[in-house]
Amino acid sequence: MTKSYDVIIIGAGPGGMTAALYASRSNLSVLMVDRGIYGGQMNNTAEIENYPGYASILGPDLGEKMYQSATKFGAEYAYGSVLSVEDHGDYKTVHTDDGDYDAKAVVLATGAEHRKLGVQGEETYSGRGVSYCAVCDGAFFKDKEVVVIGGGDSAVEEGLYLTQLASKVTVIHRRDQLRAQKIMQNRAFANDKMNFVWNAQVEEIVGDDQVVTGVTYKDKETGELHTVPASGVFIYVGIEPMTSAFKDLGVLDEDGWVLTDDHTRTEVPGIFAVGDVRKKDLRQITTAVGEGGLAGQGVFNYIQALDDQKLSEHLVQ
Numbered sequence: 001m002t003k004s005y006d007v008i009i010i011g012a013g014p015g016g017m018t019a020a021l022y023a024s025r026s027n028l029s030v031l032m033v034d035r036g037i038y039g040g041q042m043n044n045t046a047e048i049e050n051y052p053g054y055a056s057i058l059g060p061d062l063g064e065k066m067y068q069s070a071t072k073f074g075a076e077y078a079y080g081s082v083l084s085v086e087d088h089g090d091y092k093t094v095h096t097d098d099g100d101y102d103a104k105a106v107v108l109a110t111g112a113e114h115r116k117l118g119v120q121g122e123e124t125y126s127g128r129g130v131s132y133c134a135v136c137d138g139a140f141f142k143d144k145e146v147v148v149i150g151g152g153d154s155a156v157e158e159g160l161y162l163t164q165l166a167s168k169v170t171v172i173h174r175r176d177q178l179r180a181q182k183i184m185q186n187r188a189f190a191n192d193k194m195n196f197v198w199n200a201q202v203e204e205i206v207g208d209d210q211v212v213t214g215v216t217y218k219d220k221e222t223g224e225l226h227t228v229p230a231s232g233v234f235i236y237v238g239i240e241p242m243t244s245a246f247k248d249l250g251v252l253d254e255d256g257w258v259l260t261d262d263h264t265r266t267e268v269p270g271i272f273a274v275g276d277v278r279k280k281d282l283r284q285i286t287t288a289v290g291e292g293g294l295a296g297q298g299v300f301n302y303i304q305a306l307d308d309q310k311l312s313e314h315l316v317q
Contacts, residue, residue, distance in 0.1 A: 005029045007299045008094050008103040010082050010245075013040025014063075015275030015288035015295075016109030017070035022296020024073035028303065031103070032070070033096060035081040039063025040111055041276075042285065044127060049139060051285050062285075082110075082245045087268055090306055104306060105299045108246060108258055108266075108273040109292070112283070115238035117149065121205030121212075122235070129212025130205060130233050134158035135284065138165045141232040147172055147215045149202055150236035156180035156188050158234060163193040170228050172197045172217055197228065205233055241277050253279060264295040270306075272298055 006028035009016045016032055024030045037043060045059030054062070071077065080096035085106060094101045114132040116122060122130055131137040134148075138161060146166045148159040151173035157180070162169045171188070176198045178185050188194050200217040206227065207213045216227045241256045251258050251266040257279035264272045274291035276283045 002093070002100045002102050003031075004091075004102040005031045005076075006103060006303055007031075007105045007107060008033060008092070008101050009107040009109055010034075010085075010094065011040065011107075011109030011111060011275070011277070012038035012067070012070075012077065013109060013111050013275055013288060014042065014066060014285045015292040016040075016107065017066045018289045018292025019107045019109065019272075019274055019295040019299070020070040020075040020292075021073070022293050023299050024070075024075040026296070026300040028300060030075035031101060032075060032077045033080050033082060033094065033101070034077070035079065037063075038067045038070075038077060045136065047140070048136075048285065050136065084245050085249055085271075087249060087271065090270075090310075092270060104303050105270045105272065107264075107295050107299065108243070108251075108271065108277055109275050109288075110242040110245075110277050112239050112241045112276040114235065115240060117202055117235055117237060119202055119204055121207065125205055125207050125212045125233070128210065129207060129231060130235065132235055132239075133283075134161045134234050135282075137232070137234075138162050141166050143167050144231040145170070145229055146232040146234060147228055147230040148234045148236065149173075149215070151175060151178045151180065152236065152238075153180045153184060154239070155234075155236035156184045158236060159194060160184070160187060160191065162234065163191050166193070166232070168195065169193055170195045170197060170230070172200045172202060172215065172228070174201055174220070175199065197226075243277060255279075263298050264291050265298060270302055 009032045012032045012034040020030050042059035042063040049056050080098040083095045086093040092106045142165045145168040148171045159169050199220040202217050204216040214227045214229045243256045258273040258277050260273050272295040274295045275288035
């Protein structure tokens with residue numbers, strides 16, 4: 001039998017868990033569905049230093065604290081990979097590999113994932129020198145040498161940010177020119193802390209038993225191998241939203257990001273989106289939490305209006 005809830009939240013990262021907290025505190029029945037353990041990318045973050053209230057906290061520990069808050073008022077949690085979502089107007093059906101669920105409202109909180117280089121050492125040193133977020137982890141490399149891999153807007157912008165912390169930032173790019181906006185290129189070239197390695201194919205991220213020590217690349221013109229010393233490696237070769245299950249809902253842009261208004265509402269009534277899955281500029285725990293609060297309250301308002309409409313129609317009959 002299909003189980004029914006007031007709201008189903010797809011994804012249990014910081015945004016999804018906050019939405020669950022707010023919705024359940026409003027006395028709504030809530031189900032969070034996630035294909036893995038709650039916490040999302042926080043589980044892959046060794047230390048978080050930019051979340052208010054904590055000078056420093058381990059990512060999994062913050063995820064656990066958020067989960068306890070999210071389920072305190074009755075929100076449930078279930079494992080499952082969401083296959084698709086159907087909109088039936090005043091209710092939605094969420095199809096998973098472990099069964100179907102119905103709900104009056106749905107919150108999309110599946111996040112995004114960084115494209116991987118796929119080279120040796122990337123996975124080994126993830127969280128131990130390899131990062132995909134300078135704002136999150138840059139402070140760990142104060143006065144140290146770091147490498148940025150990529151040549152687009154994100155790579156250059158994050159590289160410029162790192163110059164405020166690191167002693168030297170080396171950008172390794174596979175082409176002979178950057179793809180970033182011209183104004184950002186000009187700023188990067190004018191920055192004494194930034195250095196560039198062109199026509200380079202990254203072969204390996206190297207390190208000792210504990211942390212990263214450098215990046216080995218092949219010169220695409222000569223075929224020679226070189227190693228750039230580095231304590232940190234920041235990879236920016238693209239980011240992809242995890243939205244394939246929502247492709248038929250009509251809420252995605254051409255690149256797969258969920259489009260919402262300032263209140264986290266999509267164009268489909270009753271479907272909201274929070275966190276990294278949204279098309280936005282800053283993807284941080286703090287922004288996801290703020291959006292989760294908006295969505296939780298928005299879901300309550302939507303369901304209240306829906307129930308009022310049904311009652312009005314019943315009275316008219």
